[in-house]
Amino acid sequence: MKAREANVELLLGRVVHDAAGRRLGRLEEIRATAHGGELLVSQYLVGRFGVAARLTTVSLLPRVAQLLRLGTRRSGYLIPWTWMDLSDPEHPRCTHPLEDLPGIDDEEPPYRPK
């Protein structure tokens, strides 16, 4: 039987709801960790304002504020892989209510020189 698949580029930007059907935001990033030669998903980042790392009109203002280092934190949620249900890739669902979710941390992505 063919394993179920999902495409990262099609999951990007999809609205994610929590267990109670409340809207959490849009899927912005998928974090993975290398284990034993394989790349395994560890967390999903859902941004409250929209796809912050990518431009949508809704997300401009907080992103610009962050860029100017005015101190606005990105807002959103970190969903561990165990709590994400991707059985319907067009409607990703978190299996826990939003109260259980840790907030997004504000790290910059790692700098990779040329």
Added chain:
Amino acid sequence: MEEGCRVDLVGEVLDQRLLDFIGRSMGCVDGLVLELRDGEPPRVTHIETGGVTLARRLRGPLGRWLAAAARRWGGTHGEPFRIPWSRVRQIGIDVEVELDADATPAWHWEHRLGRIVARIPGS
């Protein structure tokens, strides 16, 4: 890739340039395939590249037109071109893979057009 090293799939891999084993540009990481497994974390299995994958990302009439064009004229006849993740050598500013671009559908159109170009003097 080192054990435990963290990779942001959207920010560091998706849409980055794809380089073959001797550093030639063979396209971009247009898609990433995750294998969903019960009780285990999803696993990155393939990189996808090419018009078929791009067409799927564009919603609307442009996407549909591109998909039809890729099916008719593309190098893979409508199937997305997949590169197994095991072929990825390094992720930096670009994604390097252990493949020869000449031997893949990535350069299908480059080769076809290259033959036409070669007939024009000065090329």
Added chain:
Amino acid sequence: MKLSPRQLVEVALGVLTSVGGYLDVGAVATSAQAGAEFGFRHLWVLWLGTLVVVFLVEMAGRFAAVSGHPLRAAMRERLGFNFFVATSTAELVVGVLVLASEIGGIALALQLVTGVSYRWWALPAGLLVWALLWNGTFGVLEKGVALLGLVTLGFVFAAVRLHPPLGEVARGLIPGGGGHDAAHYWFIAVAILGALISPYLFWFYSSGAVEDGWGEDHVSTNRMVAVVGMGFGSVVAAGVLIVAAMVFLPRSIVVDDYAQVALGLTTALEGSRGFYLFAASLGIACLGAALEAALAIAYVFAQGLGWNWGESLRPRRAARFTLTYTAALLVAVVPMTLGVDPLALTVFSMALTAVVLPITIFPFLMLMNDERYLGRHRNGKLSNAVVIGVIALAFVLALVTIPLQLAGG
């Protein structure tokens, strides 16, 4: 700042390149119109536009040098494919129109010299541009056109020889208004800014930095090239304006074709020397700009879609890239061949450039702050403030351009 001999050569070449590419049909047309109708009162628009371009070009160069990536590629990588497609589509439309205008400029220069209509010259002009791109390498084109571009200094000499009243020139350098004909004055101001702040210049410059193999050690060279190069080009544009002001304004001649501007130089330099100088300057400036604009279009496709690209590659090694600029040129020669008025198309494409500008500059701002690409070289507060100012300016320009064109064009 001490420069090694090698760096000195690079700065010199970079400067010359900027002259060739910065001064184009749009800058000549708008400066001439400004001088003919409002005397020296638009000189401040010239230096303001130049200041903006200096900042933006420096950033484009710094980005490419430090990250090794041209801006367009980074735009897709950082901001996603869908956004890239949306912005690129708008820019392609504008880009082809600008290319058509530049070809019109070359064709007009040939018309001035030979008397044969520009409509016949459009196709040969396109063919010339194509042949240079096809057979030349980036370095050869860069240096060749740059050296030829020195001929545009003729405008500066002409301006000096006319002994413009320095008091009035100085007053023109201070921002002011148009008095009785405000709508038309501001329309020309907007057109000048649209002509100077052309996105294709940044795409080209950042791609050129990658083609030339600039690295992090080029950051200070880049700064100097941006300032001196763009500044130099703006001095020439000011020369055009001053000549037009001295020759046309007193006679109340409205500039609506290039032959008149040529006549102006003829008067200024007393004889046919001026005429040929103008034709040569126009032709060469437009040739340089056409080369850059055609390449810029090819860069958008190639860099955004991950093709192998590079002007220095033999065409058979970069088939998709070279066929893209070939296709662009084929489309671009059509308007002139059909008899579209070159000056009108130029002004129209400058206005359209102004409208599309905010879409271009905003992602630019985001990329210039990206730590992953720029590390410690990312924008400081001053640079960010300038870009935000430019975005605000670009929005204003975009909003007022069309109404102004209708009211005062």
